[in-house]
Amino acid sequence: MSVSNRLIYLPLGGAGEIGMNTYVYGYGPEDRERLIVVDLGVTFADMGTTPGIDLIMADVSWLEERADRIEAIFITHAHEDHIGALGHLWPRLKKRVYARRFTAAIGRLKFDELGLPTDVIQTVASRPETIEAGPFRVQFVPVAHSIPESAALIIDTPAGRIVHSGDFKLDPTPIVGEGWSEVLFREIAAETPVKALMCDSTNVFSPHAGRSEASLADPIHGLIAGAGGLVVATTFASNVARLKTLAEAGRAAGRSVCLLGRAMQRMVKVAEETGVLTDFPSTIPVEQAVEVSRQNLMLIVTGSQGERRAATAQLSRGKYLGMELKEGDLFLFSSKTIPGNERDVLRIMNAFSEMGVDVMDDAGGRYHVSGHANRPDLELMHEIIKPQMLIPMHGEHRHLREHVKLGATRGIVGEIATNGMMIDLTGDRPEVAEYVDVGRVYLDGSVLIGAMDGVVRDRIRLALNGHAMVSVILDENDDPLGDAWVELMGLPEIGRSEKPLADLMETELTEVLGSAPAKVMRDDDKLEETVRRIIRQVAVEEIGKKPEVTVVVSRLAEE
Amino acid sequence: MSVSNRLIYLPLGGAGEIGMNTYVYGYGPEDRERLIVVDLGVTFADMGTTPGIDLIMADVSWLEERADRIEAIFITHAHEDHIGALGHLWPRLKKRVYARRFTAAIGRLKFDELGLPTDVIQTVASRPETIEAGPFRVQFVPVAHSIPESAALIIDTPAGRIVHSGDFKLDPTPIVGEGWSEVLFREIAAETPVKALMCDSTNVFSPHAGRSEASLADPIHGLIAGAGGLVVATTFASNVARLKTLAEAGRAAGRSVCLLGRAMQRMVKVAEETGVLTDFPSTIPVEQAVEVSRQNLMLIVTGSQGERRAATAQLSRGKYLGMELKEGDLFLFSSKTIPGNERDVLRIMNAFSEMGVDVMDDAGGRYHVSGHANRPDLELMHEIIKPQMLIPMHGEHRHLREHVKLGATRGIVGEIATNGMMIDLTGDRPEVAEYVDVGRVYLDGSVLIGAMDGVVRDRIRLALNGHAMVSVILDENDDPLGDAWVELMGLPEIGRSEKPLADLMETELTEVLGSAPAKVMRDDDKLEETVRRIIRQVAVEEIGKKPEVTVVVSRLAEE
Structure with a gap:
């Protein structure tokens, strides 16, 4: 190994925000490092700051200018904040994409819709399968999260081993897919000392250990068993485990179950086709559901965040696909409201209240658990991995800062690395090597525009004045x-x-x-x-x- | 009393939403009832649904068309959602306004700014002082809330006694002003049976009894005593008791205290001038504060909701009035974030995090308490007042609905009366008498426009398209x-x-x-x-x- 080689880490999105995860690793001589990209995610627009915008993603100009140095793209899991920009940005990078089978299948569907070649997305089995990408050797390690087949990445380089946590929770019983395995991670750390842990920071402020997906079955079964009228439940479409728990609870209560919403049907279909999901309860199509009496029916619907066109919002406005809620029905939000969506969700809850529907949500924590590791879980991860350095990611600045502090209590040297900060990991401690110009790109209709182009600024001015x-x-x-x-x-x-x-x-x-x-x-x-x-x-x-x-x-x- | 007289209640705002409280009571022959108005409040606009709008208030056309039947306007307290529309709508009603001294003083300041006659606002002492307004006899009863001199109204009519709770909590030690007195309310209920309780519903979903304002003193003193750098705290400008607790904690820690933000200075000034606040710690002006070393200084600032122009947001963007936060400073949000403001508040917290400032908020409930009665407190209120009927107000539909259910557990007949529902209270149970066309009016620059005029719809279209x-x-x-x-x-x-x-x-x-x-x-x-x-x-x-x-x-x- 030449002394002039260095190992770098560069977040282009997701570090200093929750959303649009886009991370880069590099190894080689300065400015000639070979690169890999981990995740290409989006963040969602809102009327207040980005009116009319369809999606927000990281500006990957830095990568585009160095496309000849990129070895490959790895996608940790199929949440939109990790995979949502892949189809929109791939034409600028045009590199092979690696993902586990469920994630790869979702990616291929997106490529197909955009008219992109689906064969560039290659399915990878979990460790010990290893992808060689220039100086990098990469393994996918199954972790539990709120979507099937989330993965941590083990990235081995001549300068040492990196563990990129992906989005994870310490859940040994996640209902669908492999549970988190402490043994596996201890083995990984024992095999080769870990130079750096890049770690999910979302729940660093949640003081209690996370709860398992499996802990929801009893409360949800109980709630639905006790319901008299129509039961409707919503959750994130990609939370296939939750869909299964909900559907099983409906079936156990003697109800026919109908999935409403394209995104949800697609997730279940892909999960079944890829073999991730084998025993989902039988469901009926909506045409059949309208014939079932309400006390014998359960709908599982999209739109837990109040999205205008999703089934939840449609039902709150009245009849939708022949279905209509009324006095005595139950609506369950088996989900949390993402900050910024409160008004939309509350508006819907109140509309249901006006119909006489009983609305339950995650207040009290009985009907929803988070997909991210909480503070004590992060501490355990630090203890298991024993990294030389801790670089928090997947968090707003306050999360990253708190996570570095948390690592420091165990003597781990950390760095708050936000978007655009290139970190040199070669030595004994993380060093800021460079500040790269980063920004955001907006998908507006069919066009990608720069966040600073003035288009959105003008729209806001029109709206205000x-x-x-x-x-x-x-x-x-x-x-x-x-x-x-x-x-x-x-x-x-x-x-x-x-x-x-x-x-x-x-x-x-x-x-x-x-x-x-x-x-x-x-x-x-x-x-x-x-x-x-x-x-x-x-x-x-x-x-x-x-x-x-x-x-x-x-x-x-x-x- | 002629059989043809009736007692009616008509919410025009505040029932089915939290904001723009505007309630009407009437007594007399049908369609010739003499009327009183209780509160004329605003709700705040947001970029998402009401871009460019300055304030939102109830459409009082129904009242305006019946102005000759209005006896008086009563304002329960000086929060903007109860008094904020008074100056804008008064010219349409032109009736005498009654309020307690602090509320009246705030009202007169607003009238003065708008060039309206301040002498139409009359100061009323608390019960037993009684205002005769046509068939109504009205008393102001002190209740604890998060602003000085909040009042419940006792409204006596030939058809019976009404208790209009106003915004209240069961706090015997509210730091500033009179505490809630169970004896007093038992006396009121014993004196005359209460026909109807119109009751604050804000916290009906909060399962535990509310905590006293006084309970914050120890945690806040402890936090500030342990701080090393500059200490900055924000809360609602009108929460004079909190300002006092904060300032006392700062002084106790040997710090000079400076109030930043016009709204806050004005509230303290009015509270002192009206005699509500007598022993506020000494403060220094900002010109002097810039000369004090940071470990000896505490700033109390406006902008707890992330308002762009308030001191909190200004400080998050850098130097403001010579003050600048840095590594090792402490910023305390002694407040809760109102739904819809999360993004703005989080943006500010992250900006502080980038500066290395430690940010504390109400997570864990140590540094903030609500100003509204929680569920067990409401139950106690029902028990004390023993009303024949319960009409929940000051809540979204889901709050009103839950509050009616809560009353029903004690056998009290209730009614979910939302804006525009005229309720006949004359008989043994509330009856919907009529649906009145209601809506919202927007203050847009200097003009009042109807919510349905299409102006805002066009702005949203411009912003989206x-x-x-x-x-x-x-x-x-x-x-x-x-x-x-x-x-x-x-x-x-x-x-x-x-x-x-x-x-x-x-x-x-x-x-x-x-x-x-x-x-x-x-x-x-x-x-x-x-x-x-x-x-x-x-x-x-x-x-x-x-x-x-x-x-x-x-x-x-x-x-």
């Missing part, structure tokens, strides 16, 4: 041809003086432009500035707001 | 004069074919309009429809989105 459009036509002498025309959108029609606002603006424009100096009238910029000033002045007087203004000056003389 | 403006000029023969002009806002500049989107639209418009049939070209509606269709078609092809389109057709022949 409204829009005034002015058309001014000038003749060959730069004199106004007719009156200026003002169209308003997103603004009150009538203000203080109780006359139409657009009329007042047009009158004022006509007056001012009729007597404006020639140097203003012949200069587009000056003219636009004058028009903008007048529009805003009238608006402030009349409605106390300054709208966005767009001016179109048409000069007929120029024809 | 972006805006394309098209100017088309036609000559006297309805032929296009020059090319169409397209301006885009909030849209990507470049789409699939990598050419400027506006150019592509202009080219397509020129082509289509150049060969459009005369019947299209001479009809504004048909022409606009054609233009809109072309714009959207190009946009869908290029960027996969359908923008909002505004078309300005100028016909020079019409001059």
Whole structure:
């Protein structure tokens, strides 16, 4: 091993936020390291900060410029915040993708929809199968999480072994898939000392040890057994284990079970096709469900986060696919509300309340458990892996900071590495090697745009201030041809003086432009500035707001 | 008492939501009842559903049309969700306003700012002082809450006694102001049987008895005594008791205390001027605070909900009024995050984390208590008041529903009365008398607009879809004069074919309009429809989105 080789870690997304996980490892001479990418995830847009945006992902320009140095892409599991950007960003990287069979199957479905080649996604068995990717040797180690076949990665390099935890919890009985195995992880740490543990930080503030997925069966069975009317339950579509627990509880209570929502049906289908799920209770299609009496029926539906078009929201608005909730029914949110979605979820809960439906949620923790390791679980992981260094990931800054502190209590040297911080892991402690320009890219309709392009900023301005459009036509002498025309959108029609606002603006424009100096009238910029000033002045007087203004000056003389 | 008289209750806001409390009581012959109004509050806008809106309040058209029947307005306390609309809606009602001295003083400040007559707000002492308002006799009864001088109202009518709880908690030691007195409420119930209890429902889902404001002193003192660097704490500006506890803890730890934020300074000033607050620790102005070493200083600041312009958010962005947080400082959120504000608050916590500041919040319940009665407290209130009927208020639908159920366990007949449901209380049980059209009114800049006016709907559309403006000029023969002009806002500049989107639209418009049939070209509606269709078609092809389109057709022949 040449002394000039180094081992680097570079988060491009997911470090300093929960979402859009995108991590890079490199090994080799400085600036010529061979690279691997771990996960290409998305984060979700919201009306408040990213109106109209479909998906948010990491800006991978740094990777794109170094595409010839990338050996491979590894996806730890099929949650959208780990795989959601793969199809959108893959055309920029065009490297082989490795994942376990369930994750790979989900990835291929996405590639198929986008018209991308599905054969670049290769299925990998779990350890001891090993992928050689340049200087890296990578193994997938099964961990429990809230989706089938989540994996930690063992990344062996000439500079030492890295354990990339992926999203995990210490659950020996996860209902679907392999449970977490302490023995396995002790073996991994004993086999080769671990240089660095890159570790999930989501629940570092949760003080009690996490609970097993299996612990939910009894409360959920009890709840559904005691229900009189229709039972509807929602959870994350990809939480196949939960779907199974819910469906089994429905069947045990003598109910027919119907899955509503495309995402959920797809997850169950893929889980069955890949052999991950073998004994899911029988379900009936919705066409058949509408014929079943409500006390004998259970619906399991999408939309636990209040998504407008998902089944939960549809049912809260009334009849959906022939189904309608009413007095005496039960609706179970077997899920937690992700911060930012509270208003949407509460709106739905209240709509159900208006229908007389009893709504249960995760208050009290009886009907939902998290998929992430809690604080004591993280401590156990530190103890088992005994890494030389701890680099927290998958967390907001406060999570990363707390996780470094937690590691320090055991004497593990840590580093808060946020997006764009390239960390040199070669020596005895993590060193910041470089700050890489990072950012976000938005999927807007069918186009990828930069977060700083100004498009979203303009949309927010339009939403806050409204829009005034002015058309001014000038003749060959730069004199106004007719009156200026003002169209308003997103603004009150009538203000203080109780006359139409657009009329007042047009009158004022006509007056001012009729007597404006020639140097203003012949200069587009000056003219636009004058028009903008007048529009805003009238608006402030009349409605106390300054709208966005767009001016179109048409000069007929120029024809 | 004539048989034809009736006693009615009509919530116009606050029933089916938490916010904009606006309640009406009436007594008299049907449709000629004399009316009183209790509270005129606001709710806050958010970017997601009400972009650009300053405040949201109940539509009081029903009251305005019956202004001659209104006897008076009563304000229970000075929280914005109870008093915030008073100044904006008073000009429509113009009736005398009654409140306790602290609330009245806050009301007069608001009236003064809006140029309204302050002398219409009359200060009322607490029970036994009684306001005669037509058939109503009203007393203010002190209750503990998270603001000084909150009051329940005893409303005596010829048809019986009503207890309107206001916002309350069962706190005998609220630090500032009178504590809740069980004796007093037992006396009220013993004096005259209570026909109806209109009751705060906010915390009906909180299973444990509420804790006293006084219980926070020890944990807060301990936390601050142990801090090494600068200490900053935030809470709701109007929680004068909390401000006192915080300031005392700071002083006890040998720190100078500085209040940052206009709202907070104003609340303390008014509380002192009205005699509600007598022994607030001495504070120093910010000009002096910048000279104090950080281990000897404590700031108490506004902005616990992450409001952009408040001190907390300002400090999270860097230097503010000469103050700057750094490694080793402590920031305490002595507050809870109101649903919907999570993202803003978390963003700030993470910014502090990046500065190396230790952030404490109400997790674990050590540094914050709620101002509302919890479930067991509500049960005790029911037991004490023994009302014939229970009408829950101050809650979302799910709260009202649960509260009715809770009352039913004690055999009290209840009714879920949401905004617009007029309830006849005259008989032995509440009866829905009528459904009144209700809605919301928005303060937008300086103008009040209806929630259904379409202004906000248009803003949301602009934000989601972006805006394309098209100017088309036609000559006297309805032929296009020059090319169409397209301006885009909030849209990507470049789409699939990598050419400027506006150019592509202009080219397509020129082509289509150049060969459009005369019947299209001479009809504004048909022409606009054609233009809109072309714009959207190009946009869908290029960027996969359908923008909002505004078309300005100028016909020079019409001059």
